[in-house]
Amino acid sequence: MTNYEKLFQAQMQDPQFVNAYYEARVERIVDEMLDTLKDKISRNEPKENLIRVIDSFQQQLHPTGFQGSHTG
Numbered sequence: 001m002t003n004y005e006k007l008f009q010a011q012m013q014d015p016q017f018v019n020a021y022y023e024a025r026v027e028r029i030v031d032e033m034l035d036t037l038k039d040k041i042s043r044n045e046p047k048e049n050l051i052r053v054i055d056s057f058q059q060q061l062h063p064t065g066f067q068g069s070h071t072g
Contacts, residue, residue, distance in 0.1 A: 026061075033057045 011017045037053055045053075 030061075033060075 012021070037050065037057075040050060040053060
């Protein structure tokens with residue numbers, strides 16, 4: 001195990017670090033998802049495709065118990 005991995009494991013024992021780490025990860029992931037959506041919009045993707053992308057994002061953010069609100 002590298003020094004970085006040891007340090008990271010030690011930091012993950014601190015609840016404040018864990019919260020900040022996961023908040024930063026979620027923010028980065030959401031930004032990437034929004035960039036993907038913007039790209040699809042700029043390429044005039046059909047609205048059905050955009051809705052599927054949004055539903056996919058929602059499933060990724062809320063993986064348990066999510067029911068898509070759009071059926072077609």
